[in-house]
Amino acid sequence: MKLYGSATSPYVRKARVLIEEKGLPVEFVIEDPWAENTPVALKNPLGKVPVLEIADNDFIFESVLIVHFLDHVDGRSLTPRDPVGYWEAQRWQALGNGMIDAAIQRVFETRRPAAFQMPEKMQREEARIQRAVKLAETNCKGNEFLVGTRFSLADIMMGVALQYIDFRYSHDWRSQAPKLAAWHAGVTSRASFTKTLPPDFTPPQTAAVAPVVAALALASVEPATVAPQEEPSA
Ligand SMILES: N[C@@H](CCC(=O)N[C@@H](CS)C(=O)NCC(=O)O)C(=O)O
Numbered sequence: 085m086k087l088y089g090s091a092t093s094p095y096v097r098k099a100r101v102l103i104e105e106k107g108l109p110v111e112f113v114i115e116d117p118w119a120e121n122t123p124v125a126l127k128n129p130l131g132k133v134p135v136l137e138i139a140d141n142d143f144i145f146e147s148v149l150i151v152h153f154l155d156h157v158d159g160r161s162l163t164p165r166d167p168v169g170y171w172e173a174q175r176w177q178a179l180g181n182g183m184i185d186a187a188i189q190r191v192f193e194t195r196r197p198a199a200f201q202m203p204e205k206m207q208r209e210e211a212r213i214q215r216a217v218k219l220a221e222t223n224c225k226g227n228e229f230l231v232g233t234r235f236s237l238a239d240i241m242m243g244v245a246l247q248y249i250d251f252r253y254s255h256d257w258r259s260q261a262p263k264l265a266a267w268h269a270g271v272t273s274r275a276s277f278t279k280t281l282p283p284d285f286t287p288p289q290t291a292a293v294a295p296v297v298a299a300l301a302l303a304s305v306e307p308a309t310v311a312p313q314e315e316p317s318a
Contacts, residue, residue, distance in 0.1 A: 085109065085110045085111070085136060085137060085138055086111045086112075086113050086136070086137040087099055087100065087103065087111070087112050087113065087134055087136050087137075087150075088113050088114075088115040088124065088127060088134065088135040088136075088137070089112070089113075089115060089133035089134040089135070090114065090115070090116050090117065091114060092251075092282040093134070094184045094187070094188070094244050094245065094247075095133065095147040095184065097244050097248075098147055098151055098241060098244050099134050099136070099147060099150050099151055100276075101243070101276045102162070102237070102276075103154060104279055104280060105162065105240070105274075106158060106160060108158065115133060115135075117131055117133050127145070128143060128145035132145065134147055135150075136150045136154070148177075148181065155237060162236050162237050162240070163237055164234070169232050169236075172230075172231045173230075173236050173237055176220075176230050176238035176241060176242055179216055179219065179220060179241075180238075180240075180241030180242040180245040181241060183212075183213055183217075183246070183248075183249065184244070184245045186212040186216070187209070187213060187248050187249050187252055187253050189205075190252075190253055191252045191253070194206070210253070213253065213257075214257075217261050217264065218260070218261070221260065221261035221263055224261075224263040224264045226266065226267070227267070228267070228270055229267075229271070230242060230267065235274075239271045243268060243272050243277060244277075246264070247272055247277070247281075247287060250285075250287055250288055251282055251285050258288075269290045272287065
């Protein structure tokens, strides 16, 4: 199988993180849908990436469908099986996908010639992202993973969405969302995330703070199980 896409697209990255997590034999082929004479439209009439080639000249497009396909292709799904976990994960994925859509729309707006930019459009997308972060913080339980005790598609979608926001709409969402920030620092330190970072992007240095925040969250539930933490060094 081959996955076609650009190295910066968060839609493509969702699939790439999943491929890395599962060690699937999928070759990543860089194809820029914006380039002149791009061959993307020959694979996907909508002219967008990601595109997954599942057999010679047989293509799947739309990232949600591609992720669904890759999740089930090897019988080792990263979707929780219990009904409560299943729907929790679906809801996280809907939130993550919507955050990516909003961040992308905002990026497009910033790239229009200054005279044609609409500040109200930009603010509308930013407001979507802020509300989404707020909901995510409310629903985040302060655990290692968003759903249950296993890494799931929920972690991929939300991890990629928030890291895309760091990449293209860099702002301090962490101070408003400490549980989410702690979870995000943990999940994005996985090899699947570090190996698929956009080129020339250095994520904010949050790792030193994350364990302390996580421990504080845990301490409020089970104080006896938490060892004293050292202050992060300056
Ligand atoms: N709904 C699509 C969106 C994909 C998408 O918009 N991809 C962008 C790259 S980030 C693209 O290929 N844009 C090319 C274009 O709009 O012409 C999906 O989830 O796969």
